[in-house]
Amino acid sequence: TDGRHQTVMFETLEDWRDELERTKGNVKYKAVTTNEGYRVSEKLPLYFVVPMCISEENILKYEGRGIPIWCWSCHNGAALLKMSAFPKEQDDSTSQMQKAFLDGIYKTISKPPYELVRMDDLSSSLPSLQDIQTAYTRFKQLFLIDNSTDFWATDVKWFSLLESTNWLEIIRRVLKKAIEVAECLEIQHTNVLLIEETATDLCCVISSLVQVMMDSYSRTKSGFQSLIQKEWVIGGHCFLDRCNHLHKSEKEEAPVFLLLLNCVWQLVQQYPPAFEFTETYLTVLSDSLYVPIFSTFFFNSQHQRDTNKSGESLKTQSGPFRFLTVWDWSVQFDPKAQAFLNNPLYAEKPKPDRSQRKTARFKHQRQLSLPLTQAKPSTKRGFFREETDHLIKNILGKRIGKFINSSDEPPNSLREFYDSWHSKPVDYHGLLLPRIDGPEIKVWAQRYLRWIPEAQLHGGGTIATAAKILDLMEEVQSLQVKMDEERSQAVSGDVHSVPMLRNSARLSSLFPFALLQRQSVKPALPTSTWKDLEDEDDLVKRDDEFVDLSGDML
């Protein structure tokens, strides 16, 4: 009953069944126990979910390759699936056999009651892991500064440097792909099958992102944590290799999980009320990736974790060894600090009773089925394209945007979906689409600027308003406590809690991270300026001669 507020670990069959029930996927999909004892593959979790019609035999045939694995079901029944592809085979007959196998699978899952399937090979439609790693390395370089000289040196070219790292562009492409998938599920009612060689890298990014966008449960703290458990930890993302925790091989390193957090951050800062957690939560989560006392992000698979748990090396240790999970935030933070992880302005979902849920569902569909375009507007809007182009060419000679040109192409359902959604007011509990146009993708300033003293603002930054909001909330709470007391006539002692922030008058924008105690205020004015003035007396003396002279002129 309290499950709503707990992180689901997906280590038991029950967890998967509950998830199927929650998403109403239990009609067409089943949780299987085929991999108990890792009979199928060490890369797959102990329990996972596949379409009803997939036989155990098929699952076992190629170690789970070529099998569509269920991620999530949309409210209309369309499901998001992932599949690890077969590696390129030299042998013709093998690849023939594999092809036949796949054809068989596709046929089974395309028949009713299953929806049509749309396949998406992520290894060809998204940047490679190598690209991601390169971009992130370059991006990180912008923020790793030895001294402020370097910092100010890059300052002039900041935007073009940022652009040339390609990191924001990768974020944009990933978000765009997620919108594409969401459109298939939501509008076209087709299943989407994500394909990748291991199905544990970009598949995880896209499937998690789609769930964050489409499932408001994934935007609560426990929901998001359960999602990470489901898709990443149990799902078998190779944290050990991707994070290069053991510094074994740099070839495998790629910030895939960070990429997801960066994408989610874009959503969080575009729609803050839709998320129960804050950007600070995402920042500390990203930090936890490298805290080795937690088992959560330390292994390549559930199998690896299990074997290490019972491994020889641990038996020699005295006492019971316990792996800690990241999700127990009290290990890292005291309750006061944990308050910064929760969004005080989260638009909590009104707890639905039966009738309520019905109207909510109705509302959701009404929004989407509304005729958004009245009277053939798309062709008409094209009128001014030429004019705009002309104007721009005159002034700038710049390239014309893709979207403007694309209106000549057959109607782009994706663009239409995106535009029509954005022309509506946002339902914070419904579908959420990120804005992905040029100016919208931003740098996660809190994470990347927090150790740079030059970027500090005394008394400014988002924390300035956040602190006010927390103050107000506390005030409201204390008033409520008082009111309750009045009502119950209870005499109580001192219930007045000490405000968290009220006494710390002006915080730094880097709060709650770097509390840099700086001697001087800003390097905006180089220190030598002050030296000049310190030497003033000296100067005055030396100027005496000079002053006398001007006196002569009088």
Add this chain to the structure above:
Amino acid sequence: MPGQRCQRRAGCRSGGRDAGAGPGARGSLPGRSGPGARGPPGQSPCAMSGVPGGRRPTFSGLAGERLLEKAAGARQRCGSGGGSVPGTLLCTDRRLAFLPGQAPGSRGLLHSEGEVALPCIHKLVAASSFSKPKVLTAASTLKFIPEELAVFCRDFRLLHFYFPENGLSSEAFRVANAIAQAREAAAWLGDAAEGHDGCSSPGEAPPEEEEEEEGSSTTLLFESLRDWEKELQRLGAAGWRVSAVNERFDMAPSLPQYLWVPSGLLDHDLKRTFAHFQERRVPRLCWHHPGGGDLLRAASFHPASEPGSEDVRCLEALLLGDRGPCVLADVAELPTLADIQLAHLRLRALCLPGAVAEEKWLSALEGTRWLDHVRTCLRKAVEVVLLLAGKRCSVVLQEPSDRDLNCLLASLVQLLGDPHARSLPGFQSLVQREWVAAGHPFPRRLGLLCRDSPREEAPVFLLFLDCTWQLLWQFPADFGFTEAFLLALHDSSFSPYFSTFRFSCQRQRRHSSMPRLPSQTYRPTGGWQGPGELGGSPHTRTFPPVWAWGRRYTRQQQQQFRNPAGPPAPAEPPAPGTPGDPCPRKGSRLVLALAKGSLCPHPLPWWSRPPPRPPHRVSPSESQGTRGGLPGGCQPSPGLLLPCTAAPCVRLWRRCYLRGLPQEQPGRLAPSLAGLAEELQLLQERLGAWAGRRPR
């Protein structure tokens, strides 16, 4: 069905918003006149033309406005989803307005959304399916029936209207041509206003607005002696006085009537100094830091002046006084007017739909250099305010003309250093003093004049608004006003129908508002100098100041001007500090120049010998080295804002500049008409659900 949606929208608006508005909010809006009796579509426009002798029943704030053409049955597109709002497109001799037709109650709420002052129109384009799109000017009129009109505005808006084919095509044709013509005419009107002999002001002088709102009543306009005295007292600047030496604008025509000058300097002596500065704009006090620093502004020294010894005494008394070291801060590092104009043009082009591929957006933004200019200005202001706060010295801002970047710097420094300037009335007073009274040539700089006037356009004021927005964004809890307020001010600056932005200096403003008398220049001094008298004269204000927000914005909109997270109490006057604090280096006569963040001794032009030691250059290693002690500045004083000027911290003012993009169409104060209605309904449904669940 569109009709149904509109019905619903209208319904919930009258149910929700209007109920909250109260009867007194804006009783005189045309839409309100007959929401029930929406018979012929021409009804409400007729009401707009104004009933002569009536109690100003119609237009908010604009007297004498004439309706030229109207097209009922037009539709305005909103957003990129293809939605549109039906209504009436009007063209008057001052503006283009769109009245949403079927939601009469919403007229008051959003009426500034669908309005453009004619001079604000950058380009007008008509299109039909049978012909190429055509740019409309007064010279080249329309030869076809337009189906669609696009209005590119200077304030980054892009309005789309279209005319469904329902037999109203001639109206569409007429209104399109009328707009093109009127736009030209309006430009000439602006030109006339620039002249010194008054403007073609509409005959009747409207009485002062009945409801004087709080914002404008506490705003000092600096047109009277009292305002200058009051403000000087607030600053606690001992050693300074108000001088009326320029009361008749005969000392310096572009300066205000009253100047703050050292108490020790007699008007007689002060008069000797005017000739030695360009445009006769002498140094005068702008702001006094409670810790003792003084901020002055002045034009450059006149190149041809050769002051005699008596003049030198007066000049030095004015510049140096007894106030310790004096720092001259020129504007050499700041962008030139041409730079600002070019950057603004590029920015405007970049913010059009489809201007640049999304993956090239950032470098294109960098290429405009607009943000660069913003940062440079902020950085300079930080340097100056640190000098004032940390070191008790006076800083003289010196710009050749003292009418552009000095306005920007002087007001930015005060925003950084003076909490009062960050309150809403304080900010309005600041703009009034440092820009309006100081003689910033608004009409020329904002390009509101007719086309053949010399190209002197440079949106310095908009650059200042952007800098202010950066501060607001970086220090959200320190300002009493909001982004919505800045946006309203930004948009208003393109409309010349306010006395604030209509004139280039106080003298013009004063002359144009005086009844034209042949003997005017010869009138005895006592004739019209009483400040109270001037304020009360019925003819003094033909146009309202921009601060009369109540004429254009509803209460709800104005509520959005105030920052709920702002400083708790209206900033109290700064502690009097140590007014008569004896300065340690009295009469040191040290003059330094601030350049590239460092100070070096600098001679005044009439000092013939070079400074005793070579200018001290700062090598990078030295400037980055150990932090020297920063006496008095170790902890930034509480009222001081020190913005970060590093590139990652300076952002694009999206809600202002990206309004033309389809995905950004949501308005400046509300997320568009349709959006607002929908949201309202959503909220009501939710509220209903809540109320239903609560057993009461």
